[in-house]
Amino acid sequence: MENIKTFFKKKNIDFFFPVAFILGIVPLIVRMSPTNADQDTLNIFGQAAQFELFSQKKAFLLMIFSIILIALSIVYFKKIFKKTDKIVNSILILGSIFLVFTLLSSVFSAHKQVAFWGIYDRAEGFITIACYFTLFIYSIYAFRTTNDYKCIIIPMFILVGINAFLGLFQYVGQDLIKSELGSLIVGADKLNLLYEKGKLYGTLFHYNYVGSFAAIVLPILFGLTLFEDEDIMYKITLGIASLLSVWLLFGSTSRAGIIGISVAAIFAVIIFWKLIIKKWKPLAIFFITIIVISVGLNFATKGAIFERIPGLITDTFSVFKDTSDFDYRDHTPVRDLKYTDKDVQVVLQNETLKISYENNNYVFKNSKDEIIDFVKGDKLYTTANDTFKNITFKFGKFAPGSTRNDGLLLNIDGAPIFMFVLKNDNSMHQININSKKDIDIVYPETFGFKGKEKLGSMRGYIWSRAIPLLKDNLILGSGPDTFVFRFPQNDLIGLYYAYGTPNTIVDKPHNLYLQIALNEGIIALVAFLGIMIIYIIDSIKLYALKKDYNKPQIFGSLTSLGVIGYLFAGIFNDSVVSVAPIFWIVLGVGVALNYMNRNKLVK
Template identity: 25%
Template structure:
């Protein structure tokens, strides 16, 4: 009898491996991959589209492999033990979502990108389907207390590793800076070319862990904090309570140093909801302690930030300090721009450069080779020069732009030497709020007009950059600080999904979120936390809420989304 019990326990441990791989191994997977993004075909991108990737490429394929094994296990399990299969109706919205992901891939504007993933994302069709598989797997396989205990061990393990890595980064000693670490992430030949590129991604003491972007680190840390915070509040054994509290506190400390405002907001929501959901806190009438604790923690971190140069506080409130350049177009008879509400025309004629105020008809000019001071700004200027062909160099809004005339029409010449037309693009009117959210408002204003064309089927996974109006050089000068930057995401998961996989797919995701929220509230609100299933379930529930909230300002990524989908499956399993 004892032997059979041991076999059963070992079997259950095996079933948890796919989930543990997503929680513990995937976040740490960093290795160099060199690929071609295929954007060289566009005027707005350089001729050389060979790019290095450390953080997404191999994570993407790792998700594919683990999800495939999970699907095989599910098929055997549901085929052999039909009586143990849980009801699947909660996942109907996700099954419809998968259908539209597949349809969007079939009709994708770039099937190669949609099938294999592309450009700083690598969320291919297989990755998106893999997320659903992982959530369904967690839902079906989580059955016993030991299953939840094993997952908690995984959460604590990755939290401990991230805690160590994050502390090194806080104190300006990022492990990725060391040559011996970088040599583990690439071949000797690759190190000669790409060595040193990792630590140059971010400067200062931003915590990004092994996830590339501090925003992604903030989301993951917030989800881990939610689980550990609930465990700390509900634990009765003193030593364990101290352990959970210390690790949760470390996660909160590192969240601060991601300098991510979305993660900070999600953190506050998690703390407040934990106090509202837990019966012991409500029963002992200690809910009033939460605002006090938040205030004390806020005061503590503010003191730390001020001592460190107010790096965080300086980003807390967005101010509209953008240049008042609202449009710039290239046409046959010149370069037309609107600056601070005034329209101007700049053109070259008979070896002279002209600038005309189209409202007052005032006109300035300079001979070829002479600098022409422009009326838009004190330091605005232009010069008409003769290189291989005549060029107009325009310095405006702290940016130098090069223009040429070809076949009787003016064109913008980008950093890679390609010529491109500047034209007005469709944009939603945000009433001057485009600068909000580190100029996320600008990206949203250019994304919203794309939605009506993708109500049913999207442009395909990982094709956002190709659909976004990259020729909006004036907008990128003002809000992205460079006309040549590539906008690869909407910085809002729901907008990105709508564009890439269609409006119906977003509706399906939102329906699933509502199901998740309602089931979680019904099961965990003021319930007795007398089992690991209930405690971990509530922690994962709050983690999912933090992810949904943070993704109003961030996108789904291979760094953050696998943890969410695993937690979503755990919540439904615990609440079912």
């Protein structure tokens, strides 16, 4: 160990380099992995929760790398940890509060395994969040000079380039990850990735998270392209990476990314106003180029590039509409399910369909107890009755080892809607299609968004059901990654209205701040917001409305724009292990650059 220490003393080794390695590797990992899902998880997701593709290996490698960073920090504590002032100390204190309350929420969670290790398809438990915090602290202290900035720019080049390349094939419907070679690389024989042609996700799990990624990297790469004057090849490379980031933004069709970039652009105008006036010609040329390329791509893809922007505008105006008298149950084929004795009653808009099991056969009646003639075919019941003709039933042996037809699947317009199990006493009860467990419809407490449940791709629905849960999270949350257990998954009629099927699982709040408040608690959220507010105000004070910028100030100001882009995209997206490490590293670098620039001002 002493020899290693001597080596580091003699050589000017850059302690920030490991961060570059993590930044360039972790978001690219895609590998089929077992999840060790607990029974609560299997009850919601079914057997599909036993394996996943995008998160488990990322989280595992992030944990290994974070342990290495902690070891380096312990061995070279005096050499690394030198930054200290009032603002850095305030950020560290708030960060510690955030981490402590995240830990306490995990310890006292009713779902400890998930709270510590994360859930299927996300893997963002306390261990992963602690790794984020490790990256954040290490980045603050290991980032020493402006030369270290290339240690985040070069990995960004790699991430943008690879995701843009994969995204092109995904966009045209020839996903390389789902190809025979791709399946071999990721360790899966058959992949059922539910992403349609015309969207890209790269290696970042979902096209929405590509938007969050673009919201971080595009302001940084684009700004450096404008400021770079010394190395023409580096400027060209930055320009290409910026254009590829634009492609990722629009190719993903992520409205959250567009909002993040738009707000970052507003802050950029505020910060660089004097410089914009001074250099308006190259800026105008660049923006015109971006517009021409974007419009050309939109034309070539028959409007697919801008397809979600009209929806964003429509959603914005719909917020102000009066929908106080709206009842979503008036707009679903089924209003309710009821049980009377051994029968099930499916309450439709203008009728009620009663289902019972009598004399070894299913019997169907209307609200007047008149028998409806559903004809038994090859595992399918159909009827010519005009009132019920869009309803069919499929029956079969659902329970393992069953010797009789013990299940009935209700289809509306050919789509599976409700599943019922036939008990031993010939009574019927609804079961979850995934887990085959008994369920009952609930009508949960809601807050706001009445008549606006479909706002923002159903975010209005999710938020209206999630906000009332906050009253139970004033001190601690339910534990990281446990949102799926808190959300009223049995709000089947609400799900039916919002998603067109009641068999949707809502596993995330689609809002970074709701995610933190519900999972880690409101105190943790206040601490998180405190860090962000201190950092952004400090950045504005340091960089706004200057006539000229030196290199550290350029890096500091552009980094703050990347952080702002991610935070505003977070209004519509949540944290995910595919993108969050990038954010926490960039935030740590931003705090370090602000510290360096503050010290120069003081001197």
